[in-house]
Amino acid sequence: MRTGYAATGQDERSGPCVMCAGADASVRSPLQRMLPPGRSRFIAQTPNLVAVPTFGCFVAGYVLIVPRAHVTSFGRLDEGALAEPDELIEALAHRIWAVYSRPALGFEYGNNVPGGRRIEHAHWHLLPSGADLDGWLADRLTGHVIASLTDLPSRRDASYIAVRDQRGSLRVYPVPNQPRQRIRLRRLVAELDPRVDAAGWDWTGNICPDLIHRTVTDLAPASPEDGTR
Numbered sequence: 613m614r615t616g617y618a619a620t621g622q623d624e625r626s627g628p629c630v631m632c633a634g635a636d637a638s639v640r641s642p643l644q645r646m647l648p649p650g651r652s653r654f655i656a657q658t659p660n661l662v663a664v665p666t667f668g669c670f671v672a673g674y675v676l677i678v679p680r681a682h683v684t685s686f687g688r689l690d691e692g693a694l695a696e697p698d699e700l701i702e703a704l705a706h707r708i709w710a711v712y713s714r715p716a717l718g719f720e721y722g723n724n725v726p727g728g729r730r731i732e733h734a735h736w737h738l739l740p741s742g743a744d745l746d747g748w749l750a751d752r753l754t755g756h757v758i759a760s761l762t763d764l765p766s767r768r769d770a771s772y773i774a775v776r777d778q779r780g781s782l783r784v785y786p787v788p789n790q791p792r793q794r795i796r797l798r799r800l801v802a803e804l805d806p807r808v809d810a811a812g813w814d815w816t817g818n819i820c821p822d823l824i825h826r827t828v829t830d831l832a833p834a835s836p837e838d839g840t841r
């Protein structure tokens with residue numbers, strides 16, 4: 613049984629949510645409109661999750677895993693839904709390795725402050741990168757190892773950073789529950805990865821449509837049922 617404030621599987625929405633729309637296959641989202649006809653934005657779908665390329669796809673293979681339910685962090689998902697991400701992230705990390713010959717780095721900023729960031733809907737980053745994000749955080753914050761995403765903090769009044777390193781180890785770092793993120797994880801990863809021009813870390817100014825297209829082409833699911841519903 614998970615402790616703390618019980619996760620309900622649904623948090624309050626302050627207005628229209630682009631991630632809710634993006635995870636809904638019946639919506640022709642801005643991401644879908646960037647792709648050629650017949651090419652689905654969905655790299656993978658499970659009952660509770662979807663995987664899509666990220667806006668600001670600064671390396672090919674950079675995807676987001678997004679819950680269909682509107683929650684502010686993965687820790688806020690209910691137990692049933694939280695059974696899925698470990699397996700999906702593992703499968704996508706293998707696919708990334710097979711396609712790009714690089715290990716996958718995963719991370720999430722589990723910011724549970726209402727109004728605290730541009731995208732309030734939980735999203736887990738996964739990209740082929742050797743960036744030592746976990747080492748950078750471990751030098752500055754106190755974290756602890758978790759065996760599974762089912763062990764993520766679930767409290768509504770606490771925030772965390774979670775990292776899945778290139779060997780698949782998971783670690784959680786509690787961070788202050790403040791409106792503004794002190795650490796920009798995307799920028800940090802861009803700075804730590806020598807292949808990336810760190811000036812282009814911010815998706816709002818650098819959407820990278822060519823790399824989005826390449827990502828869905830490279831990582832397209834083997835079975836159409838996985839990705840094109």
Ligand SMILES: [Zn+2]
Nearest residue numbers: 629632682733
């Ligand atoms: Zn949402």
